Amino acid sequence: MKSRTLGIVAVAVLLVVATIGGGLWAFGRLSFLNSYGSEYSYEVRVSANEPISNVTILAPLPVVDGDSPVADVIETREYLLPETWSYDVVETEYGPMLRLQADELPADPTYHRPVIENDRLVRWERVSADEYDQNDTDVVRVDHDAIELTADRTVNRSVETRAPEGTEPLFEPRSNVTAVPCAWPYEDDDVQCYSYDTQIFVSYDGPETTELSVTVELRGTNSWWVGGWNYNEYTDRVYVYDLPADQRGWVIVEGAAETGVGNYPRNLPQ
Incomplete structure (x- = not known):
């Protein structure tokens, strides 16, 4: 029993x-x-170590089959954007690029007071520096020491993050693409890393001691929630730090890509 x-x-x-x-x-x-969701994220930042004027920068856009999926959703992170700054997408000999223009960078700080009507913020009113007091929260100081732009685009399919070449947007132009060892924390994973050469356009007026920095980054990401957030992605970056003033016009800069970052479950949605 x-x-x-x-x-x-x-x-x-x-x-x-x-x-x-x-x-x-x-x-x-x-x-x-x-x-489960998939998206592209694009970021651009331009800064200088001292004031420059008449600034024009052409930064690469992520492109696939001649088109950029983020070109029409780019927006500024600049709080109360100066009227003398602008950005648009232009065609170049290297394909579509993002053009950033500014009368001055960095510009002097600007000061703004909120205009409230019927308990709602309707606009910001610019005031003089004399009206600013750091202990007075009614007036806001905005430092314009860099141009920052971003774009996010969701897609209704999985992004190919292991082998994006040919099917997903990447920065153009790209030449001398070379497989390189991955740095921490990916050196022991199945992540693949690459370096390449690309070009940006730089034009400005400023001292010969000026050093300009431009960083551009794209992420193609799939993410989902099962016991916490999970993801996989590829990244593409173009960067130049402290570019000396004698390098203007079309400039060759470095690019870096990482593919296969994250984890890969079975039966991905299509």
Whole structure:
């Protein structure tokens, strides 16, 4: 009897475990499908170590099949953007690029007071520096020491993050593409890393001691929630730090790409 009873109990336990396991699997699968999303994120930052004027920068856009998926959703992070700054997309001999223009960079700080009507903010009113007091929260100081732009575009399919070449947007032009060792924290993972050469256009008036920095970054990401946020992505970066003033016009700069970052579950949504 005891053996039979133990057998029945064992079977019952296995059935309970199987039921719980199946429920957890189903819940996890549902959570995965409901939370799964894919997007491209694009960021540009331009700064200088001292004031410059008449600034024009042409920065690469991520392109696939001649088009950029983020070109029409670029926006500024600049709080209360100066009227003398502008940006647009232009065609160049190297394909579409983002053109940033500014009368001055860095510019002097500007000061603004909110205009409230019917308990709602309707606009910001610019005031003089004499009206600013750092202890007075009614007037805001804005430092314009860099141009920053960003763009985010969601897509209704999975992004190919392991092998984006040819199917996903990347920066152009790119030449001398070379596989390189991955730096921490990816040196022991299945991440693939590459370096390449590309070009940006730089024009400005300023001292010969000026050093300009331009960074451009693209991320193609898939993310989902199962017991916490998970993701995989590829990144493409173009960067030049402290570019000396004698390098203007079309300038060759470095690019770097990383593919296969993150984790890869089975049965990805299509």
